Amino acid sequence: MSVTTLPSRRIIQQRQPGWIVRLFDYKPFLIVMCLTPAIGLLAVFLTYPLGLGVWLAFTDTTIGKRGVFIGFENFQYLVTDPLWWNAVFYSVFYTAIATIGKFALGFYLALLLNNHFRFKSLLRAIILLPWIVPTVLSALAFWWIYDPQFSIISYLLVDVLHIRTTNIDFLGTPWAARFSLIAANIWRGIPFVAISLLAGLQTISPSLYEAAMLDGASAWQRFRFITFPMMLPILAIVMTFSIIFTFTDFQLVYAITRGGPVNSTHLLATLAFQRGIAGGELGEGAAIAVSMIPFLVFATLFSYFGLARRKWQQGEAND
Amino acid sequence: MTDVAASPGNSNVASATPDTMAWDSRARRVMMIYLPLSCFVLILLFPFYWMAITSFKPNAELLNYKEHNPFWITSPTIAHIKHLLFNTAYPTWLMTTMFVAVCSTFLSLFASTLAAYAIERLRFRGSPYVGLGIYLAYLVPPSILFIPLATVIVQFGLFDSPLALILVYPTFLVPFCTWLLIGYFKSIPYELEECALVDGATRLQILRRITLPLAVPGLISAGIFSFTLSWNEFIYALAFIQSSANKTVPVAILTELVSGDVYQWGALMAGSLLGSLPVALFYSLFVDYYVSSLTGAVKE
Numbered sequence: 001m002s003v004t005t006l007p008s009r010r011i012i013q014q015r016q017p018g019w020i021v022r023l024f025d026y027k028p029f030l031i032v033m034c035l036t037p038a039i040g041l042l043a044v045f046l047t048y049p050l051g052l053g054v055w056l057a058f059t060d061t062t063i064g065k066r067g068v069f070i071g072f073e074n075f076q077y078l079v080t081d082p083l084w085w086n087a088v089f090y091s092v093f094y095t096a097i098a099t100i101g102k103f104a105l106g107f108y109l110a111l112l113l114n115n116h117f118r119f120k121s122l123l124r125a126i127i128l129l130p131w132i133v134p135t136v137l138s139a140l141a142f143w144w145i146y147d148p149q150f151s152i153i154s155y156l157l158v159d160v161l162h163i164r165t166t167n168i169d170f171l172g173t174p175w176a177a178r179f180s181l182i183a184a185n186i187w188r189g190i191p192f193v194a195i196s197l198l199a200g201l202q203t204i205s206p207s208l209y210e211a212a213m214l215d216g217a218s219a220w221q222r223f224r225f226i227t228f229p230m231m232l233p234i235l236a237i238v239m240t241f242s243i244i245f246t247f248t249d250f251q252l253v254y255a256i257t258r259g260g261p262v263n264s265t266h267l268l269a270t271l272a273f274q275r276g277i278a279g280g281e282l283g284e285g286a287a288i289a290v291s292m293i294p295f296l297v298f299a300t301l302f303s304y305f306g307l308a309r310r311k312w313q314q315g316e317a318n319d
Numbered sequence: 320m321t322d323v324a325a326s327p328g329n330s331n332v333a334s335a336t337p338d339t340m341a342w343d344s345r346a347r348r349v350m351m352i353y354l355p356l357s358c359f360v361l362i363l364l365f366p367f368y369w370m371a372i373t374s375f376k377p378n379a380e381l382l383n384y385k386e387h388n389p390f391w392i393t394s395p396t397i398a399h400i401k402h403l404l405f406n407t408a409y410p411t412w413l414m415t416t417m418f419v420a421v422c423s424t425f426l427s428l429f430a431s432t433l434a435a436y437a438i439e440r441l442r443f444r445g446s447p448y449v450g451l452g453i454y455l456a457y458l459v460p461p462s463i464l465f466i467p468l469a470t471v472i473v474q475f476g477l478f479d480s481p482l483a484l485i486l487v488y489p490t491f492l493v494p495f496c497t498w499l500l501i502g503y504f505k506s507i508p509y510e511l512e513e514c515a516l517v518d519g520a521t522r523l524q525i526l527r528r529i530t531l532p533l534a535v536p537g538l539i540s541a542g543i544f545s546f547t548l549s550w551n552e553f554i555y556a557l558a559f560i561q562s563s564a565n566k567t568v569p570v571a572i573l574t575e576l577v578s579g580d581v582y583q584w585g586a587l588m589a590g591s592l593l594g595s596l597p598v599a600l601f602y603s604l605f606v607d608y609y610v611s612s613l614t615g616a617v618k619e
Contacts (some may be wrong), residue, residue, distance in 0.1 A: 025521045027441060032370070034437035035449065037430035038493050042456050044491040045468065050459060053467035061470075085357035105359075112356050123360070125606040130363055131604045134551040136569035137591035141366040144373065152369060155384050190363065195610060231380055251553045254571055269462035269554075276466040277558050289463040300458060 005170070010023045036179065056286035063280040074287035084288065087266040091295075094182055094267060095247045099188040102242060106193025111227075124195065131191040142184040144168035146256070174264030177257055183263055184252055193238060200234035227245035237300070243299040247293060252307075268292050325380050342350065342531040367595075374399050375587035380452075381585055399585035400593070411564050412571040416458065416550060417597070419481050419567060422582050423488035428538065429491060431496035436526055438497070441502040450501060457494035462488070465558045479561045488549045489557070495548075496541040503537030504530065540608040568594040 023029055057074055061067030069243060078084040113124060129157055131229065145152055147170075154167035171181045204227065212222050250269040259266040259274060266274070276285015372383065375395040380387040387393060403409045437443075438450045468487060469478075477483035507530060513524045519565045531538070556567045563575060576583065602609060 021521055024523050027443075027522070030522055031437050031478050034441065038434035038453065038497060039449075039488070041426075041430055041489045041493060043451065045471070046456055046459060046464065049464050049467040049471050053463060056467055056470070057420050065532040074494065087533065106357070109359050112352055112359070115352050119351065121606075123356070124610065126360060126605070127363055128606075129599065129602070131597040132547060132598055133367070134553070134569045134598065136551075136553050138366055138370075139590045140587055141370040142586060145366065145369060149462055149586075150382060150384065150389075150584075152389060153391055159384065187363070187366070190359075218486050240556065241425050244458060244460060248460035250462050251569075252554075254557075272462070272466060273554070273558070277469060282466055282470065285466045287481065289466055292463055296458070296460070296463075 002260070011298050012024075013182040022251070023283040042165060053065040054281055054290055058287075059283045061282040061286075063282060068285050070283075073292070074195050074284050077284070078287060078291065080101060082265065083271065084265055084291075086263060087268045087288075090178065090265060091247055091267045091292075093178070095243055098182050098189065098246050099239065099243055100245075101182070102189035102193050103239065105186065106190045107197055109190060110197035110201055113198050124198070128191045128195055130188050131195075133277055134249040135188060136255045138188065139184060139252050142187075142252075143171075143256045146180050148172055152260055154228040160288075171257055174261060177265050181256060184256065185246065187248065188252070189242060189246070193242065196238045197231065197234065204230045236305075240299055243302070244296055247295055247299070285302075322590075348492065349444050355454070364611040370588045370592050373584055376585060378585060395475045399583075399589040402586055403589050403593065403599075405582065406570070407576065407586075409564055409568075409593070412566055412568045412598075413593070415481055415565055416594075417440075419484045419488070420546050420549040422485045423492060423549045424542055426485060427489040427492035427496055428463045428542055428546045428547050431493045431541065432531070432534075434493070435497045435500035435504055436530065439501045440509075440526075440530065441522070450497075453494050455496050457498070460556050461491065469558050478551055479565060480558060481560075481565055484552075485558055486551060486566070487555050488545075492545040492548060496545060498554070499541045500534065500537050501543070507533045536611075539605065540611060543601055543605045543608055546601065550598050 005091075009168055024033070025243060029161050056067070058069055058071060059067030059260050060073070062069050109127070113120070144150075148167060151167060151170060153170075154164075157164045158167060169176060171177045203282070208230075212226055217225070247267075249270050250273065253265055253270045257265045268291065272285045272288040275281050275288060279285070286310050372392060374395065377394060377396045378393050380393065436450075438446045439455075461541065472483045472487070474476050474614065475483075477486070507562070511529055511533075512525050515529055520528070551569065552567070552569075555571050556570045557574075560566050560570065563571070566575065568590075571589065572594060576587055576590055
């Protein structure tokens, strides 16, 4: 007898769970509970500051003083400020050149890595290193490489290869500093682009290449008419991310030049930091930060139309 | 006899280079693949080599290229690292960074696991829109947030506290982790959960006993990625932290070690090397997870 009653009692216990358990099994409640931490964090520390930032841009808030609404005064001031125009120019220039460099070299590296050779996974691991290491720390290494007196590049060019007679002043003159920063940014960006695009390359079916080779397509034609169109969707996504994070870059410039020489290498983000946090003019800094938004929206639309094109190519059903 | 001798030789050649074709000679391969690849590797790794070699060079060699070959060290020294560890607050900065990175990683893993589970498994009306909203949050760069966030942090009385960083880092970690985990949850067969439901398991039991154990690779990916991102974060740490003891390694090296007109390159590079080591070590242990999460996030 006792053998048969034991299991039945256990079943009865299971059928009467406590009200907490029942509450947590009630789907709407559970959904709210599950979403609360993530949505809460994002709402308090992302959505609210984003709105607050737009509001601050229309006030004259400084550190320690609550601002009042002043309309477009901050923006009107920025439009007459040559430093702001300078930062807009350099942000666009920096983003354009660095993106072209990153994608040209990154795509090339991805194509190279797509071949068969020994130690491929080891090589892939090594290549991702610049992306893993904290940007500021590798930027410091670049700062040291760009040292006016002890630059290793100057040493190579002057004392080893005898191409030049004087050291290069990498960070001393505006244009040299601008291109030095872009080079450091490209160096840091190549791994991300290459590894992401490599993942895309590996999804292209080899049969396409076989068919093209049977038809007598050259290597360039295979790249132009198979690889490139097949890579467009992933290129669009990676490029959007890259453009957004290059345009709003802060660390490299802040670590290497801090906007100098003579404010020629300020990006909008470093200018916003200089005015907003270091200078205490929160309203004006917020206005500079807000002035980045139109560019970012443009970059996101760019990706959207890249994706739309993929749909158009493959047909609506095949998403 | 000749046939027997020749056939193993042939197959050896074929297996050594499986994709070699008639026009694809060895010399061509060297020129087209190995040469450019080695150039890339050389350039991508050189700054690290330079960082490492500088941190072990005595000052005399560091600033004298005429008598010492700068690419090599003749008498390596650990003076810079010693200086860093015993004369500066470097160990404190390392501990703070580690604390902040670990805490924000766990916080965002917790939040994003629940969110991903709700969006992917507890399907409700509008769940794709919630997912899209979280994804869009990833596109908001810290550079446009740090000024208003600084005022929010001051309002909450968190200024100059590591807790501020722990709470703020999830804003860029949660979107990434949620999208990564949604992808992983998608790959787990729904039938498993249905079986458990039929057996009378509650939703939370299902999450704990079935879904989470199966999503462990995804959790590891998301975790190491979050750790790396929060270790590397710079702009928030720079804007919200003022006292030396609470600074994270990237900020502290730049603001505390860079002082005066003569830069202590040895100590700076030693600091950068030590600051990069934890993530590099982590990375070497979990390379495949990094690659899969990086490529997975892009494909999503």
